[in-house]
Amino acid sequence: MKKILVTGANGQLGRCIKDAAASFPDLEFVFVSKEELDIENSDLLLDFFSKNSFTHCINTAAYTNVENAESEPEKAFAINAEAVKKVAVSCKENDVVMLHISTDYVFDGKKQAPYLETDATNPINVYGASKLKGEQYIQEICDKFFIFRTSWLYSQYGHNFVKTILKYAEAEKPLTITTEQTGTPTNANDLAKALLQVIAQDSTDYGIYHYSNGGETTWFGFAEEILQQTEKLKDTKLAKTNHYRTFAARPAYSVLNNKKYLIIFKQPLIDWRKGVQNLFNQYL
Numbered sequence: 001m002k003k004i005l006v007t008g009a010n011g012q013l014g015r016c017i018k019d020a021a022a023s024f025p026d027l028e029f030v031f032v033s034k035e036e037l038d039i040e041n042s043d044l045l046l047d048f049f050s051k052n053s054f055t056h057c058i059n060t061a062a063y064t065n066v067e068n069a070e071s072e073p074e075k076a077f078a079i080n081a082e083a084v085k086k087v088a089v090s091c092k093e094n095d096v097v098m099l100h101i102s103t104d105y106v107f108d109g110k111k112q113a114p115y116l117e118t119d120a121t122n123p124i125n126v127y128g129a130s131k132l133k134g135e136q137y138i139q140e141i142c143d144k145f146f147i148f149r150t151s152w153l154y155s156q157y158g159h160n161f162v163k164t165i166l167k168y169a170e171a172e173k174p175l176t177i178t179t180e181q182t183g184t185p186t187n188a189n190d191l192a193k194a195l196l197q198v199i200a201q202d203s204t205d206y207g208i209y210h211y212s213n214g215g216e217t218t219w220f221g222f223a224e225e226i227l228q229q230t231e232k233l234k235d236t237k238l239a240k241t242n243h244y245r246t247f248a249a250r251p252a253y254s255v256l257n258n259k260k261y262l263i264i265f266k267q268p269l270i271d272w273r274k275g276v277q278n279l280f281n282q283y284l
């Protein structure tokens, strides 16, 4: 029986994994929130791992506020790099397979074709740099790891772009959304199922993988699709901008090439528009 520890379980992806777990009755799960297991605390981590015999750990715990990371880099690095190192050490010492989530923001966005796992990284904001450092620690420490880089996650849970757009639209605020970045919105429920599928398949094809929904769009295109999904918000004023001011720089192009994932795991990928439609049909 595989026994899986899921950290950061009250976050967006953690909660999607909890929902997806119902479709994997052969897998046993232990879900821990930040309050139950703070991954910055190595004593707690080592104690927790030694008292349980996990086969896998999915680390969804992270610092994900891209804007605030610019003014509190210590906190971003403490969670996304140093704490990830502690989880990696616990996995290594207990022979646990580590599954970790990283981001399209490890790239600088200067490429004009979908990024491969082998492309050079060069983060342009603090969040991306902290996530890259976390990736590097895992590769140094663990032999048995999967790092899934994904992009533009949204779901029925937590803070995400879909929630932001709906909140503004419901408050009848006009929306001005940028066309400066191109990427791929990814339904976190799809990522959750993909991660559990990798475990269920008993895969030992360890390494870095790119995983997103299919296709590409801008944040403006994403907002348009979100509003099209709700009849009552169809009159929301939505305008384009090519200069939306933010604290953090974001990669102009961060589409991920998913071919490696498709070849190795042979699981279907759905188009990003279908991912948005599924969210509204199934959860909202």
Ligand SMILES: NC(=O)C1=CN([C@@H]2O[C@H](COP(=O)(O)OP(=O)(O)OC[C@H]3O[C@@H](n4cnc5c(N)ncnc54)[C@H](OP(=O)(O)O)[C@@H]3O)[C@@H](O)[C@H]2O)C=CC1
Pocket: 007, 008, 009, 010, 011, 012, 013, 014, 033, 034, 035, 037, 038, 039, 040, 059, 060, 061, 062, 063, 064, 079, 083, 101, 102, 103, 104, 131, 150, 151, 152, 153, 154, 158, 159
């Ligand atoms: N959201 C996105 O668009 C994308 C996310 N990713 C990556 O996917 C993963 C999941 O993201 P997502 O679920 O959206 O993020 P969330 O911010 O929704 O969830 C992260 C969770 O981790 C918790 N956490 C923070 N610090 C600690 C800690 N020290 N110990 C334990 N738990 C902690 C947070 O708690 P609290 O909120 O109380 O601090 C939160 O519940 C992350 O690794 C993220 O970098 C990658 C690409 C896109």
Ligand SMILES: Cc1cn([C@H]2C[C@H](O)[C@@H](COP(=O)(O)OP(=O)(O)O[C@H]3O[C@@H](C)C(=O)[C@@H](O)[C@H]3O)O2)c(=O)[nH]c1=O
Pocket: 064, 065, 066, 067, 102, 103, 104, 105, 150, 151, 152, 153, 160, 161, 164, 175, 176, 177, 178, 181, 219, 244, 246, 250
């Ligand atoms: C709220 C708002 C944002 N924007 C812009 C700002 C930014 O360029 C873009 C997206 O803004 P957000 O802050 O919602 O998204 P952001 O926090 O950049 O999302 C990122 O989160 C991290 C965790 C990741 O790993 C990435 O893959 C990505 O999903 O939209 C507008 O143009 N208009 C608006 O009204």
